[in-house]
Amino acid sequence: MTTDRRRFLKGAGLAAAAAGLPFPAPALDLPGLCGRYEWLAGDHHTHSQYSYDAMYRIDQIAAGGRAHGANWIVFTDHGHAEHEKVSVEPTEADFAAARRKYPDLLLWHGLEWNVPGAEHATVFFQAGDRQAAKLREFERTFDWRLTNSEASSLANEALALRGLRWLAEQERTRQIHAPVVVINHPLRNGRVAPHELRAYRDTAPGIVIGMEGAPGAQADGFPKPLGNGGARGGYINNPGANSWPGYPAEAYRTHGGWDWATAKVGGLWDSLLAEGKPWWVTSNSDSHYNRGDTLVRPDVPGDWYDTHGKFPDPVDTGVPQLLAPYADFYPGEFSRTYVGVTRRSLEGVLEGLRAGRIWAAHGGLVQDLAVGVHSGGSAATLGGRLRVRRGSDVTIVVSARLADRPNGGGSVPRLARLDVIAGPVTGPAADPDTTTAPGTRVVRSFEPRWAPGRQVVFRHTFRNVREPFYLRVRGSNGDAEPTPDVVGQANPFEDLWLYANPIFADIC
Missing domain, CATH: 3.20.20.140 (Metal-dependent hydrolases)
Incomplete structure (x- = not known):
């Protein structure tokens, strides 16, 4: 874990532990966790x-x-x-x-x-x-x-x-x-x-x-x-x-x-989410x-x-x-x-x-995506809110079905990484023109072993949660961070991303 990530977790009152391997399927009820939608x-x-x-x-x-x-x-x-x-x-x-x-x-x-x-x-x-x-x-x-x-x-x-x-x-x-x-x-x-x-x-x-x-x-x-x-x-x-x-x-x-x-991680979207509002x-x-x-x-x-x-x-x-x-x-x-x-x-x-049960992707990067967060006996999925007892653990589970057919660019896209992004919820912005959320970080990245049509499942656990925060997921077929597209030289099928909407963890 990088120094920046430790700083976020410390500043948000979180300590993290994560499994680096796919979550064992028999131990997980994905539809129950992510909702039967x-x-x-x-x-x-x-x-x-x-x-x-x-x-x-x-x-x-x-x-x-x-x-x-x-x-x-x-x-x-x-x-x-x-x-x-x-x-x-x-x-x-x-x-x-x-x-x-x-x-x-x-x-x-x-x-x-x-x-x-x-x-x-x-x-x-x-x-x-x-x-x-x-x-x-x-x-x-x-x-x-x-x-x-x-x-x-x-x-x-x-x-x-x-x-x-x-x-x-x-x-x-x-x-x-x-x-x-x-x-x-x-x-x-x-x-x-x-x-x-x-x-x-x-x-x-x-x-x-x-x-x-x-x-x-x-x-x-x-x-x-x-x-x-x-x-x-x-x-x-x-x-x-x-x-x-x-x-x-x-x-x-x-x-x-x-x-x-x-x-932009920690940018305008995150500055809105840091207010804790949809x-x-x-x-x-x-x-x-x-x-x-x-x-x-x-x-x-x-x-x-x-x-x-x-x-x-x-x-x-x-x-x-x-x-x-x-x-x-x-x-x-x-x-x-x-x-x-x-x-x-x-x-x-x-x-x-309206509920925010939304994820969006380009070029058929994955066939499907499921994201769920659980703590104690409660769970939430995209756009939802999880009620967390102070000091409890919070686990996010991410499941993706890898692509198995060519997209409009003529090739089968390969998901190279999934990122879990998290940031503290700090309340309404003092300046309504705020465009930054300095506490937001990529807290975990996963690199799935690629095979057409394979389902990959990962989890990440935040320990001893003390303050409210939000989580979101993104994925790509390449770069660790998105880079500016070059005018006139940007084949969209070569640089594919997906973004899922956030889940909020509220402290009770």
């Missing part, structure tokens, strides 16, 4: 021909996701004046047709909200036959493209919070059901300040569940024949007039495909134009969308498209967000998302 893969961020910058029919997104193993999909076309004016009801009609065509898929009609004073967020809920009307009402009242509220300012930040309170009030009065908001590509442009993330969470707890830990558009980093490659997730930017000035230059690049806010991470496709697809959007005049609120159906050329703007994957093709559900239904997924 069905884990459904899905995507909360996709775009169709009703977005000003995309091309797919709704049923094509659904079919593509279904073919790549997605069980649930949210359609989130961009807020836009013409979209609000003419697109919402036609989208709802196409969405309903896709539900009938693919009854085995769990589908939502949502919106990508242009958040006043910030950037983008997924918004979705259930409202029955009033779905289109409620989405339009929200878009018309709170989207920055329709309210002239894009600039970073206190007034625009306040409008964003009013939008969140609207969702909460609509739920309270049963106008809509189970709204969910996820902040999309949070640091792509550095426009969402830490205090805004905290304000969103605290204004609408249970509705604003977290952020994209990894953005979509992961294929944008592929080297291009003409040397004009982009960056994974479109993270190719620099600070601008509306960027929060406290972010370092490295925050504007992905790290192993993941947002710096997630990838803040979950996800992954998605952000599908606009999917790499390798043979479909293309017909040539139309530049003002076509502003006139019609929809692009013509794409046509099939029979030729795989590899150059810009084909920077995305289909839902489930590369990025997957797994949600633990008690029932295979819309309600089940919503409940699992």
